[in-house]
Amino acid sequence: MTFDEKTGATGVFRNAEIFRLGTELAVLIWDFPAALPSGTRCLLSMEQSPVPLVSMMLPLGNGGQRMFWAMRPEKQPVTVDICTEHGGTAETIVMQPARTLAPLDVEALFTDLAPDARIKFINNLLTVWRSAFRIAGDHLFNMVVEDALHALVPEPQAASIVCQIAQGSHLIETAINPDLGDITAIYAIGAASITRMAVRLVLGRNAKNGLQACHFIAEAPSPPFLIVLLSKNGLAVRQLVDGKPRHHSLQSWWGKNREAVELRELIVRRLTTLPEGGAALAIDLQTRVPLTASRVDKSSMHPSGEIDLALALNDGLLAGGWFHAPSSAFAGIDYVKEDGTAVPLDANSYKFPAWAQGKDEKSKTDVTGFVAWIPLAESPGPLLQPRFQMRLASGAVRPLIPKPQPFEPATQRNHVLRAVPPQHAVDDAFRTILAPALQDIERRLGKTIEIDSTKDYSLPETAPLVSIVVPLYKVLDFLRFQLSGMATDPWLAANAEIIYVLDSPEIQDETEHLLGGLHLLHGLPMKLVVMNRNGGYARACNAGARFARGSILVMLNSDVVPSAPGWLQTLSRPLLENRTLGAIGPKLLFEDGSLQHAGLYFGRDQRGIWLNHHFHKGMPGDYRPAQQTRDVPGVTGACLVSRRETYERVGGFTEDYVIGDYEDSDLCLKIRRLGLQIAYEPAACLYHLERRSIRRSQDYMRGVASQYNSWLHTQRWEDDIRDLMANQSGKDPDHTTIRERSAA
Numbered sequence: 001m002t003f004d005e006k007t008g009a010t011g012v013f014r015n016a017e018i019f020r021l022g023t024e025l026a027v028l029i030w031d032f033p034a035a036l037p038s039g040t041r042c043l044l045s046m047e048q049s050p051v052p053l054v055s056m057m058l059p060l061g062n063g064g065q066r067m068f069w070a071m072r073p074e075k076q077p078v079t080v081d082i083c084t085e086h087g088g089t090a091e092t093i094v095m096q097p098a099r100t101l102a103p104l105d106v107e108a109l110f111t112d113l114a115p116d117a118r119i120k121f122i123n124n125l126l127t128v129w130r131s132a133f134r135i136a137g138d139h140l141f142n143m144v145v146e147d148a149l150h151a152l153v154p155e156p157q158a159a160s161i162v163c164q165i166a167q168g169s170h171l172i173e174t175a176i177n178p179d180l181g182d183i184t185a186i187y188a189i190g191a192a193s194i195t196r197m198a199v200r201l202v203l204g205r206n207a208k209n210g211l212q213a214c215h216f217i218a219e220a221p222s223p224p225f226l227i228v229l230l231s232k233n234g235l236a237v238r239q240l241v242d243g244k245p246r247h248h249s250l251q252s253w254w255g256k257n258r259e260a261v262e263l264r265e266l267i268v269r270r271l272t273t274l275p276e277g278g279a280a281l282a283i284d285l286q287t288r289v290p291l292t293a294s295r296v297d298k299s300s301m302h303p304s305g306e307i308d309l310a311l312a313l314n315d316g317l318l319a320g321g322w323f324h325a326p327s328s329a330f331a332g333i334d335y336v337k338e339d340g341t342a343v344p345l346d347a348n349s350y351k352f353p354a355w356a357q358g359k360d361e362k363s364k365t366d367v368t369g370f371v372a373w374i375p376l377a378e379s380p381g382p383l384l385q386p387r388f389q390m391r392l393a394s395g396a397v398r399p400l401i402p403k404p405q406p407f408e409p410a411t412q413r414n415h416v417l418r419a420v421p422p423q424h425a426v427d428d429a430f431r432t433i434l435a436p437a438l439q440d441i442e443r444r445l446g447k448t449i450e451i452d453s454t455k456d457y458s459l460p461e462t463a464p465l466v467s468i469v470v471p472l473y474k475v476l477d478f479l480r481f482q483l484s485g486m487a488t489d490p491w492l493a494a495n496a497e498i499i500y501v502l503d504s505p506e507i508q509d510e511t512e513h514l515l516g517g518l519h520l521l522h523g524l525p526m527k528l529v530v531m532n533r534n535g536g537y538a539r540a541c542n543a544g545a546r547f548a549r550g551s552i553l554v555m556l557n558s559d560v561v562p563s564a565p566g567w568l569q570t571l572s573r574p575l576l577e578n579r580t581l582g583a584i585g586p587k588l589l590f591e592d593g594s595l596q597h598a599g600l601y602f603g604r605d606q607r608g609i610w611l612n613h614h615f616h617k618g619m620p621g622d623y624r625p626a627q628q629t630r631d632v633p634g635v636t637g638a639c640l641v642s643r644r645e646t647y648e649r650v651g652g653f654t655e656d657y658v659i660g661d662y663e664d665s666d667l668c669l670k671i672r673r674l675g676l677q678i679a680y681e682p683a684a685c686l687y688h689l690e691r692r693s694i695r696r697s698q699d700y701m702r703g704v705a706s707q708y709n710s711w712l713h714t715q716r717w718e719d720d721i722r723d724l725m726a727n728q729s730g731k732d733p734d735h736t737t738i739r740e741r742s743a744a
Contacts, residue, residue, distance in 0.1 A: 016082060016093045018073075020101035022141035025133055026073045027104060030082060032057070032065035033090065042090060044069055045081040052132045056124055058117035066113065068121075070129050073098045103140070106147040119234055122148050126187050126194065126228065136194045145189055149226055149237050159227055159238040163247040165217055165267060166274055170245070171253070172218045172227070174238045175211035176203075181233040188218055188240075190225040200269070200338075202262040215263055217270050254285045261291060261387060265338040265380060272381030279382050283407050286384040293403045296390050298356060298365055303330035305390050306356070307402040309371070309419055311412050311437065312383040314444065318437040319345060319388065320371040320419045321400075322356050329393050333400065335374050336387040344391075345372035348432050352424040371419045373433040382407050409445035410534065413438065413658065417704045425707040426607065438708060442656045449535035451543055452505060455512060457519040457526040459497060464525070466496040466572060467548030467644070470556050471540035473503045476514055478559050478689060485562035487522035491569040496554075498526045501544040503534050537637070537660030538653035545644070545652055552576070553644040555664075559689040560638050563589065567684035571641040574679065582676025583642040583668060585635025586684035593621045596688050599632030599680035600665060601728065602721045609707075610714045610721050612665050615680075632680045633724050637664030638688050646671060662709040669717050672724070 016030040028044070036042075044053065050071040058066050067082075073095050082091045110118050125145050135141045149156075159174035176183075186197045197219050204213030218227070223242040228235055247253040250267070257263065268286070271278040295306035309320030317335060334342035354369030380386070384407060388400040406412050416437050420429050470482075486492050502511050508530050515528055529544055541555055552572045571584050588597035598615040605611050614636065616626045637653075650670040653663040668678050714721075 016080075016091050018093065018095050018101055019104040020098055020140065021070060021104055021129075021144060022098075022133070022135050022138040024072050024098050025135060025138070025141060026071060026095065026098050026101055028067075028069040028071070028080065028093070028095070029109070030067045030091065031060070032067055034064065036084065036090070041085040042067060043083050043085065045083045045089075046078055046095075048074075048078075050074075054129055054132050056120075056128075058120060059114045060112045060117070061114050062112070064112075066117075070133070072133070073101075104144055106144060106151050110148075110151050118148075118152050122152060122228070122235065123230060126230070127185070130194060137192065139192055142189065142191065142194060145194060146226065149189065149228065153237040156226065156237040156239040159240045161223070161240070161243060161245040162215070163245045163250050163253040165250055165270060166278070168219060169270070170218050171250075171263075171267070172216055172240065174214050174227070175208075176214045176229060176236050177210065178207050178212045179233065180229070180236055181231045183229050183231050185230040186216060186218075187228045187230070188225050189228065190222075195219065198270075200266055202266055202338075215266070217266065250281075251285065251288075255289050258289055258291065262338060262340065264291075265383060268383050269338065269381045272379070283382050283384065286382075287404060290404045291385045291387075291401050293385075294399045294401045296398050296400065298324060298367075300326060302327065303390060303392065305333060305400060307333075307388045307400045309415055310386045310388070310402045310405050311415065312380045312386055312405075313412075313437060313440040314379045315440045316373055316375040316436060317380075317386055318371065318373055318416065318419070318433070319386070320369070321402075322354050322367040322369045323390070324356070324365070324367045331391040331393045333370075334389050334391055334397075336389055338380060342389065342391070342397075343374055345370070345374070345388075348373050348375075350420070350424075350429045350433055352420065352429075354421075369420075371429065371433050373436050375436075409441050409448065413441045413445070416441065417658070417708075420704065422703045422707065425704050427711065430708060430711045434708065435712065438658060439656060442658070445535065446539065446655055448533065449539050450532050451529055452532040453530045454547070455528045455530075457515065457528070458523070459525045459527055463549035464495055464497045465550050466492075466552040466554060466568060467545075467550035468496055468498045468554040468556050468568075469501065469541055469544035469548060470498065470558050471501045471503055471537055471544065472511065472558050473534065473537075473540070474507065475558060476507070476511060478561060479514060480518065481561045482558065483518045483522055483524065487524055489562065489565035489568065491566065493524060495572075496525075496568060497548075497550065498524060499529060499544045499547050500526065501529045501531065501540040503531050503536070503540040505530050505532060536655070536658075538655045538657065538663045541637075541663075542652040542655065545647060548644055551644055553642055553647050555637055555640045555642075557638040557688065560588070561687045561689070563685045563687055567686060568641075570684040571681055574681070575641065575643055580675075580677055581679055582646050582671035582674060583635060583640055584679040584681055585632075585641065586639050586686055587621075587626065587680075587682040588636065588638060588686055588688040589621050591687065591689060595619045595621055595623060595626055597636050597638065598626040598682065599630070600634040600636055600668070602633060602665070602725055605710075608714075609710050610717070611710055612662065621685075627682050629679065629681050629683070631677050633721075633728060634665045634668030634678055635680060636688075637667070639686055640664060640667070642671070646674070646676065650674065657709045657712065658705040659709075661706050662713040666713060666716070669720055669724075673720070 014031050016028060018026050018028045021027040054070045056068050060066055075097055078095045080093050080095050081089045083089050130136055159172050162171040162173050164170050183199060183201060186199055188195045201214055201216035223240045225240055227238040227240055268282045271282040296304045298304045303325050305323035307321040311318045333345050336342055349370050349372035351368050351370045354367050355364040356367045384404040385401055389397040390400055391397050519526055527547060552575060567586060574581055574584055590596045595616045601613055602610045603613050616623055654666045657663050
């Protein structure tokens with residue numbers, strides 16, 4: 001069954017015609033015959049079906065339908081049949097190679113198309129066809145798109161450049177009809193390319209003359225070019241002419257537009273994606289010209305509140321502050337996103353009793369403190385002043401804008417550890433609020449930590465048997481005593497190298513000078529590894545271990561001093577002789593000779609959190625139960641000896657604990673998971689002047705860091721510790737007594 005123009009088809013393309021759509025692209029156009037039953041599907045049939053083959057049907061102004069098939073033609077003429085779904089042939093045409101085809105006349109094409117069909121045709125050119133054939137840089141295809149846009153909108157409205165964001169990136173301003181609805185895509189059409197831009201725009205709150213101000217960032221070729229804003233309701237075409245930006249620099253615009261908060265947030269997010277210097281520029285702009293901070297002042301009759309913590313991180317936003325709600329007028333506090341969407345903080349928040357400063361410096365008022373975590377699908381970048389609002393029961397809102405927040409990871413961590421008082425640092429605060437924030441910060445912090453330099457002090461070419469890694473943080477008081485104790489140990493001097501890791505590079509000169517003098521005095525082979533910044537105990541130890549050449553690896557605190565020679569040989573021999581032993585630790589004494597460490601075990605506190613305890617701590621140094629070599633749940637990282645292969649096999653110290661706590665027991669538990677044992681050896685004895693360096697760290701924050709570490713440690717090792725301590729019961733004669741004393 002064959003159809004021709006006598007069957008009643010309407011429109012220009014009663015017979016099928018083929019036109020050139022691009023350099024190697026063709027479009028077959030055919031008006032659907034009226035004689036065919038409504039709903040009949042028509043397909044193309046040819047000897048070898050092209051891939052891809054894209055089709056669409058558009059309505060004509062007179063009620064008919066027009067079919068389009070886009071494809072890449074063969075190099076030789078090909079016969080094409082237009083067939084019905086029932087197998088009949090409606091029409092046959094010969095497709096010539098693309099270079100011989102006449103270009104598509106868009107004006108003639110649009111003559112019979114319904115108005116909505118013209119918009120749909122352009123939409124398909126920019127989206128489906130452009131993507132399917134990957135022809136964004138095809139100049140012939142670009143010309144067709146431009147012709148279609150000018151046929152649709154002969155005189156596009158203007159768009160202007162506000163300022164340059166970066167090379168090839170501009171802030172663009174125009175106006176659109178609010179009826180256009182949500183913009184789904186923005187395209188820049190230049191002479192040589194079609195560029196799809198990120199769909200992020202800021203719309204003015206009020207329409208003027210029926211139009212709404214619209215700003216967005218264009219990543220496009222140099223003007224002039226056309227801009228197309230697509231939405232489900234239609235499209236808008238704008239002409240961007242080559243003109244001078246209204247502001248000579250981004251800094252100039254920023255300084256004059258303090259209240260354009262949505263636009264500022266859009267720019268901050270964009271700057272973050274720049275390969276070099278973008279984030280630093282975003283921080284500098286916000287620091288130089290911040291938003292005006294706002295709070296709702298304290299009142300005995302009306303709701304009040306303040307946001308004093310608002311950290312925009314990679315995975316979400318941590319917010320904290322207080323509110324006072326003496327009446328039913330208070331409804332809640334929201335985070336206000338870049339697009340104006342309000343996200344209530346109640347969904348994932350923790351509240352606790354707190355106090356706020358009154359108007360008089362000496363006055364304090366009871367309020368409700370809170371912290372909240374808001375997961376975000378996409379980071380807002382280094383946004384220093386996220387916006388919030390207090391929502392009232394009447395529907396009214398009042399702005400809450402914090403002061404500029406810290407952007408450096410270590411300082412951010414410091415603020416998180418202050419977010420909740422120690423007595424309220426419980427599971428509800430950690431699990432879904434503080435923990436995600438701290439883990440986010442630790443990951444970012446880890447990416448900034450690297451080895452800055454190294455210096456060798458007479459390291460021999462031959463690898464030693466033992467490598468001793470000593471992290472240094474600010475405190476150098478005990479290096480003389482520590483090195484003197486090691487230098488007077490013949491076995492250690494003959495078999496070990498010492499790797500000092502400086503985790504506070506600000507004292508590098510002082511450290512190098514001190515180690516140089518001590519090396520001249522003692523002659524011990526040493527290496528100094530200098531980190532670029534403080535990254536914590538675990539990262540420092542892992543960095544030092546990477547330089548270790550010995551088969552035995554010793555992790556030694558800088559405040560641990562040998563009491564007598566022979567300790568290292570005593571601890572190394574069991575590891576060399578017994579492959580089932582994973583790690584071993586010595587007896588450690590306080591300055592007064594009392595026991596500091598005789599092995600490590602775990603005990604629950606009143607919250608159900610497993611805490612680290614030391615066997616017989618505080619008992620006399622010669623306390624009889626502490627003189628027995630034995631298997632223990634773990635040993636302290638102050639002096640932990642293992643085979644280097646074991647250490648590397650478990651990945652060294654885990655680096656997501658805060659500051660320096662619980663990494664040692666975590667390492668022991670990882671070693672135990674390999675099926676290896678942990679031993680305590682009292683025949684090796686050293687002094688430990690406990691926690692002298694950690695006291696210098698302002699980040700420890702009165703125990704919140706330690707509480708977080710114990711919580712994280714328990715989450716990670718609950719089952720292992722429970723089984724391990726059940727098996728330990730009764731193995732130590734004083735174990736039960738100490739557990740009871742610890743619980744008390």
